[in-house]
Amino acid sequence: MRNAGREDAPVIVVCGLGFEAAIAAGPGVVTVCGPGPRRVADRLEALLGASATDTAAGAVAGILSFGCAGGLDPHLGPGACVLAGGVAADGAVLASDPAWTRALAARLPGASVGLLAGLDAPLASLDAKTRLWLASGARAVDMESHAAALAARRHGLPFAACRVVLDPAWRGLPACALAAMRADGGTDLPALLRALGRAPRELGPLAALALDAWRARRALRRVRAQLGAALGPPR
Numbered sequence: 001m002r003n004a005g006r007e008d009a010p011v012i013v014v015c016g017l018g019f020e021a022a023i024a025a026g027p028g029v030v031t032v033c034g035p036g037p038r039r040v041a042d043r044l045e046a047l048l049g050a051s052a053t054d055t056a057a058g059a060v061a062g063i064l065s066f067g068c069a070g071g072l073d074p075h076l077g078p079g080a081c082v083l084a085g086g087v088a089a090d091g092a093v094l095a096s097d098p099a100w101t102r103a104l105a106a107r108l109p110g111a112s113v114g115l116l117a118g119l120d121a122p123l124a125s126l127d128a129k130t131r132l133w134l135a136s137g138a139r140a141v142d143m144e145s146h147a148a149a150l151a152a153r154r155h156g157l158p159f160a161a162c163r164v165v166l167d168p169a170w171r172g173l174p175a176c177a178l179a180a181m182r183a184d185g186g187t188d189l190p191a192l193l194r195a196l197g198r199a200p201r202e203l204g205p206l207a208a209l210a211l212d213a214w215r216a217r218r219a220l221r222r223v224r225a226q227l228g229a230a231l232g233p234p235r
Contacts, residue, residue, distance in 0.1 A: 009059040011232040012047065013066050014040055014148040017185045019217065020067035023224050028061075029231060035185035037120055037147035044151040061232040062100065062158035065148040066224075068216050069116065069140035069163035070123050070173075072133035076140065076165045078212040079219030081111035084161035088136045089118035089146035096149070097158035100233040104162055107226055114139035116161055118146025122181075124173040133169065140165055158233045164223060166216040167209060174205040 010030045015021040021031040032047065034040045048060070069082065076082070083104050086093040093115070105111055117138035123129055132141060145161045152159035167173060176199060180192035196203060 009061040009232075011061045012044070012063045013231070014044070014063060014144050015065075015067040016142065016144050017067065020220065023217075023220050024066050024231075026224075026231070027229070034144045034147075036143045037118070040144045040147040041151060044148070048151065048155050060155075060157055062097065062160065063148050063152040064159075064231065065142070065145040065161035065163065067142065067144070067163060068166040068213075068220065069142040070129065071140055071165040071168040072117065072129055072136075073114070073139040074133075074169040076112075077168050078165055078215040080165045081108055081219065081223055082116065082140045082163050082165065083108070083111050083113045084116040084145060084163070085113050087116045087118050087145045087149045087161065088138050089149075094118075094146060094149035094153065094159070096160050097233060100158050100160040103230065103234045104160060104227070107228075107230055108162070108223060111162070111223075112139070116145050116163060117141040118149075119143055122173060122178060124175075124178055126170065126172045129169050129172070160233070162223065162227075164216050164220045167212055171205075171208060171212065174202040174209060175199065176202045176206060177209060 010028050012030050012032055013024040014032045016035040021033045024031055032043045083101050084096045086095045115138040117132055117136050119141055123141050140163055142163055149159045176195035179195040180188045182188050
């Protein structure tokens with residue numbers, strides 16, 4: 001499928017979690033939700049390989065990765081917005097569309113442009129975050145942007161990414177949070193309580209993570225409001 005150049009062509013917005021997709025939703029937006037690259041890749045291929053008579057697949061303006069990310073650059077706090085100049089994954093950099101990135105930056109004066117890293121699993125420890133930052137120069141990391149960029153390249157579509165930092169570089173993910181993460185990205189509350197029972201000292205880090213998540217969600221809503229109808233690439 002290719003961009004048909006239609007004024008009403010929708011933008012495919014790739015998110016990790018349901019709340020991100022809910023924030024992104026709006027006229028001219030088709031959301032694809034992970035979490036993780038495998039789910040994203042499968043769902044994008046199902047959508048992009050659909051019949052050209054289908055409204056969502058007949059013409060696509062581009063693919064935008066949108067949502068939260070883990071911070072790698074220690075200068076970025078919770079809620080900081082990063083626009084991807086490219087996505088580093090598997091030793092290569094998948095370029096974003098420069099004109100689209102510039103258009104997003106013009107509407108988001110508080111955002112910074114930099115490299116994102118794409119991984120297939122959550123990056124939990126502080127040491128792992130530091131190593132990835134030093135090795136790649138990426139400012140933040142997520143699990144969906146590289147799958148979105150690869151799909152855009154395969155189908156000849158523009159790609160861009162707009163991500164807001166949730167857990168900053170100086171904060172790791174508590175083991176209890178990872179133990180309670182369901183395959184769909186939701187939280188298994190009984191598993192969380194069991195994990196906290198085994199490691200009650202993680203309650204403090206978990207509370208800090210929850211506050212970071214609140215800040216990131218608020219920032220993501222603000223970013224979406226600033227973008228308004230201008231979510232897609234420039235015509």
